[in-house]
Amino acid sequence: MSSDSTVSAGGAMKRNRRMKLPAPNALVGSTLIAILLAAAGTGALWTPYDPLKLSFREKLVAPSALHWLGTDEFGRDVLSRLMAGAATSVWISILTVTLAVVMGTAIGLVSGYLRGWADRVIMAFNDALLAFPGILLALGLLAVLGANKYGIIVALGIAYTPSVARVVRGTVLSLREREFIAASRVMGNGEGFTMLRHILPNCIAPLTVLATSMFGYVLLAESALSFLGLGVPPPAPTWGNMLAGSRPYIDQAAWLGIFPGLAISLTLLGINLLGDALRDRLDPRMRGAR
Amino acid sequence: MFRFALTRIGMALPTLLIVAVSVFVLIRLIPGDPAQLMLGDLATPASLADLRARLGLDQSLPVQFGIWFGNVLTGDFGQSISSQQAVLPLILQRFAVSAQIVLVAVFLASLFAVPAGVVAAWKQDSALDIGLVGAATLLLSIPTFWLGLLLLLFFGLKLGWLPVVGYVSIADDWKAGLLYLVMPILTLFLHEMGVILRMARASTLEVLRLDYITHARAKGLSESAVLWRHAFKNAFGPTWTLIGLVLGNLLGGIAVVETVFTIPGLGRLLVDAIFARDYPVIQGCMLFVAFTYVLVNLVIDLCYPIFDPRVAAQ
């Protein structure tokens, strides 16, 4: 026990170098994500049945050879809808995270660099946005923008921008006073150039970690919004609205609720594990002992 | 300390004002208004005009805001358009319901998860650590509404031990009331265990790297003394902050759990009010939630010095 937990500088460093194998969480995480992306990719192009095709004769059929995951109340194949839903959810999440990262980075850079009262004002608005519980902000924005794919991307993108802004601003603040920034200025480089060339690259590591976990939050948020009735509207399938639609049939057709939930959980698990592994590699504070 | 609190409250006021204005404007941008919704397809232009005048919706936006905000400052949050109940008492009553569930769940979760997280950090990379982290990650990856549905399926439908839908207030009948609270609390508890364990572990790990731990060991303190006297106390600080964040977020995000279990809490009040375009309730709720969030964070910040003497010394 004691050797494991002994915090001695030399021993820990050696232990790190010896750990060439990827961590178990990275392995499991990447596998799960790979399955998700494969399902999403396939789902965008092909599914065993048409996810939107109604079939009155095959309503609420339990999982069987013909329909591996059963059918829903309209006779639509659950597996096909799950795959198509994967494609939609992944696409929405990627776009949302991109939007949040772009907007948040811009705000964070500007705010952190300007400091002074401009920074205070921007951060006041930022914090106001943060004080809105994400789902509720999205609800309000969605009702204005319209509950469709693009509305959700914008609404959730806005909802998650403040977190990104905070992280980027934090990085900017901590790097501002470092030598290489001063050196850059001394060399005659403009403020903007300095920011982009020197500060931005240093944001990438924390941003990557944040983006990974945000991907998970957005997936979850989209599902939760659908559950509340304001997500991507049916009949187009998303995991969230499939889960929501399963509620009235919970005692007759439990499979309608189990599979979408399982899909969301496994995907989130993969994202979280991968995020952990990334953080372990990239976050200097986590990297072993000194 | 007092000055610190005052400054923090002062800094929070602009945030609250921004929230108030944004909500006010945002919900009026949404298509559909409460008058239309109340009259439904029986509305005629004349009856709509009458109802809008009665609800004060025919005045200009700044005037409406001025009236509303002015009343808020005197403690009058107006009346719900749907039920004509006074908004603030309604919010407080629903908040009590949500708070019961959230506070109990988070308290219980912290009770188990914080020590577990500290131990996991202490035995980093051991089988115990990996097991705990794996379980925690699994728990927090499961969406709360799905977890709730599963519990409902199992304990409610299959086993029949617990009620499937509905709500009875503990104030009215504590035995039945308790039954209704078990599953929502359990759902949140499981989820938060995952979240808090990881946070506790992460902050403990950070602390364990610090100089003064090495120093304490060098002084000859036993491992467990190091662990509990120093590491735990200091790791708890950031965890405590994050618990505050969790609480703040939960108060809003609990809407889904309340929907699954049909609990009349604050989350559902807000969601229902948005669907019903009940402006006074929406405005009141959002303001209240933002205020609670700010308050919780303030309390967290004030308690921070208890855990980290270095902060107090500043």
Place this chain on the structure above:
Amino acid sequence: MNRLLVSAFALGLSAGALHAQTLTAVLNADIRSTNPGVNRDGNTDAVVMHMVEGLVGYAEDGSVGPLLAEKLEISPDGKTYTFHLRKGVKFHNGATMTSADVLWSWNRYMDPKTDWRCLSDFDGRNGLKVVSATAPDADSFVMQIDKPNGLFLDSLARADCGGTAVLHKDSVKADGSWDKPIGTGPFMLGEWKRGQSVQLLAFDGYVSPKGDRRDGYIGSKRPLVKEARFMVIPDAATVKAGLLAGSLDMALMPESDVPDLKNAANVALAIAPNPVRHSLIIQTRDPLMQNQALRQAIAAAIDFPELVANVSNGLGKPNNSPVYMTSKYYGEVEKQGFTYDPAKARELLQKAGYKGEKITILANKRSSVPSFNTAVIAQAMMQAVGINAEIEVLEWATQLDRYNKGNYQMQAFSYSARFDPALGFEQISGPKDKQPRKIWEDPEALALIDKSMVETDPAERQKIFDALHKRFIEQVPSIFTHNDLDIIAHNKRVTGVTPWASQLRVWEVSVAK
């Protein structure tokens, strides 16, 4: 069903002691207020109409008959209505009703401060204006309107107007604000626990209108139970469990629960259609949808028996007529609706010059209406003949806004009940410039509708409605699919239950011991 019994058990704990003289009914949402015709919705009307009565009321077949009035005289020029009041009718506080009370109530409704929903229907802004209201003696009340109007009495009888109820002035407090309803109805207000239940107590001094059986809001209305408690239970699963466990006596249920309830030993079902009309409305001013051949094609592409069977769990019957099925004006002509003919639909599409343009159907997912399911099935059927139909799901408030502004191509929409077919036609017709929410603006149709509002001879009115129906089916300004169903599930020990107009009526209902 064991699994849901626990919730029913808990329900029993909270419902309190149940004895045979208490009837436990269910509302799916709390009532909004007890002030008739001011802040209301369907549930509110259902409860409030147990406590108050107006001069006239609806009969079961949708016609209007005297209620607090015993006899009614209309002057030859159609502008003066003389109501001879029933004698000996008591208010809940023991006072006897006289014309002074009627006058007081009327003046209160016409006072803008009361916020009576229907004020604009009587002060001239919607066409009808009550010029004067007087009480020449204790037993008569005279109202004068500016122009003859065949639907004046209908408007007085409307439940959403509170039935223009006659109230005792003690219903309001000294400062004029609302207290509680002191009316003449068979029940009095007991305890209202907000969000939980509303209690009605039988009024022992109730004087029922003459009649040996129920007839809408008129007819016999005796309170046969001492107490009726309306429990507020939004979730249908809990209601089902309560019915099966015997802790709930009476509730309106959705079609999807019928199979389970049919087999229950202690539960009986009473099912009847109501005047609510479900439809796929079309915006005839839309550049694409203004093409009549296209609209006819859509009507021909839909297999209505299949669609209606699917959205109503096999219980509903298709009805393409703007006249509802249980109206006394629904006859052989009205039974002729659209014919399902996909081949014809394709022909019509050709004729219309349809080139595959997108048609968007708006729908919402409220559980109380078949909107979403109707849209999904209609879409599939339209696509089967080559129409490029898409569905856009909105939340109800947004969809309602689009309806009011006329901003849509098609919508799966439901119309609230209107008892008189003339009002039913008026609800959907009018000049769209002034009233963008209307769906039919054919000038000849509008003229016929105006005629039907003034005409009083039922035979003549039937002819007008027949003509309107035929025009509607020919032009397809919109498509009606079916009428809604009232399904009341009740404990077998409860007798006298008849579904009507989506309201639970607990008068003339008894609970066997």
